[in-house]
Amino acid sequence: MLDVLAADSDQGRVYRALTTRGRLSPELLVRDTGLAAAEVAKALVELAELDLVVEDSGLWEAAPPERAVSAALRSEEARRRELWRAGAELDRLYHQAQRGAGWTRHVEPVGHPARLITLTTRLQERAVEQVRWLDRPPYRSTPQNFRAQEEIQSRRMAAGVRYRTVYSQNVYDDPGLFTAMTRMAELGEHVRLLAELPVKLTIGDDEIALLVPEPDRTGLEGALVVHSSGLLNALCGLFETLWTLALPVAAERKQDQLSDRDRSIITLMAAGATDEAIARRLDLSRRTVVRRIAALLDQLGATTRFQAGVQAAKRGLL
Template sequence: MFDVMDPGSDHGAVYQDLVRNPGARPEELAGRTGRGRAVVRAVLEELAAEDMVVAADPATGSWEAQSPTTVVEVLMHRNQLRDAALRRTGAELQRLFRDARSEAGRHDWLEIVEGRQRFITAVKHMHRSSRRQVRIIDVPPYYGSPEDNVELEALQMARMAAGVTYRTLYYESAFDDPIAAPVMVREIEAGEKARTLPDLPIKLLIRDDDFVIVPLPGEEFPDLVALLVRPSRLLQALSGVFETLWRFGVPASVNRSGTHLDDRDRQILNLMASGATDEAIARRLEVGRRTVVRRVSALQERLGATTRFQAGVQAARRGWL
């Protein structure tokens, strides 16, 4: 799945160049983006298939970008399809987990943990032994005792202080959860990178790139059963599921009052979404360019976006446009 929000990708570079340079030909796009002509032509065909660009003049070979607002709608539809696919993926993983449980003794990359206390002990070990990053999909139920949860929070704080990066995906209503919300806010304030999604198919924790623990959902087991996965295709698949979800998550902010948007910022966001430059926005709103640059930067920070296009997508998801 390509990502036109990422200016470093082939598709993102070509689309965003077309936003700035309407009517461009493939050779011009190739020259400005540093991609080969064959790559640019393939990218244009793929973008056209997704209704993100259109051939403007077959005689000259020129192309036009669809407006970012239109592309946002395309992305929203694609997200709905993605959510359905992820639900199917979750069901398939559940089947795989059940099958793997019966074969756990046959594979050195797979281990079954039974019982809540053994599960919590394994999770604590993963925090303590992390060296680079920990990735978490955090959804109920929570299996630890209050004492366990206090210790787990302290472990995460200590590992972040030691330089370990934490990225956590929370379910969308986590801020309203009286148990999860206070911990979530403290961890974000301490440096955790957090995003939210309305529908998360599994609960997991990935240590660095070499260890995953996944509790098995459902009522078919008398006690908690979790799967420990070491380097394998299954670990790669679970890591890929996390990264796909992370890409589409909405950055979580502990400043809940920050959802208010004044009329000037709303105007700036709408002009950004239409592809207007800072200079064009300044002329339209009759303000200085530096003012626009400063407010665009602040809006991107609030939205957790690294590019103007990402800011438009995130703003649309939050209903700001």
């Protein structure tokens, strides 16, 4: 839904041409947008399904922009509701497992945080297709742990194992973790960002997961190993839901990239951080943050903070 508001997306180009030029034929849309005929045709079909364009006698006309904005806002609200729903479902499943309601043989306690590190290494070594990660505070890793993780992850990615990680925005608070994240993204890790994550979670293929269900209250104590089961399937589903909701962070740096400070501002902004939180995290004044956000919205042609994040991500600027 947000594609129609992105000026550089196919839907956005076609919709903007129709809103600014009036009724147009597909041939004129090809000329005005610079897209191929097949791309224009596909965008028109998608926009028609969203009820944002109509066709009459071979000419296409845009619906009022207010309809597109309203639909985008509804989509974003639905996205947020789905995030909370996923977290609530995980909480229900966790407490069901704690009560031993049919899950006991599939769930076992880790026992000690040091064993969690050993199990994390073993999970990655045994993964054949992919490792999925929800990474949120508390962070207890030492420089030695960072190096060890980078070594195994680099080796496993070179062997064809795909890594996908959703980081909490708190990654900006930990210089060591942020540096490690950047290096791994440059080596091929697929990275996304969310304002908040409900748990710490690592999944190896669809075979095993390491879950820290209450990291704020118990730290790494209370970690669980989850074997193939309905609970593991639910955890995989939770990851995929959060992955869909998260904001992509591109490792590739383009010539027209944002400054490091602006990249940090817009990533935190799109992830849901307030002006005050951004100022604290980046050690800036609130006035500076407000001024830079206004400039970034203008630079990206965006009208909302979330849309600015989407635009920057689509252009590979994050």
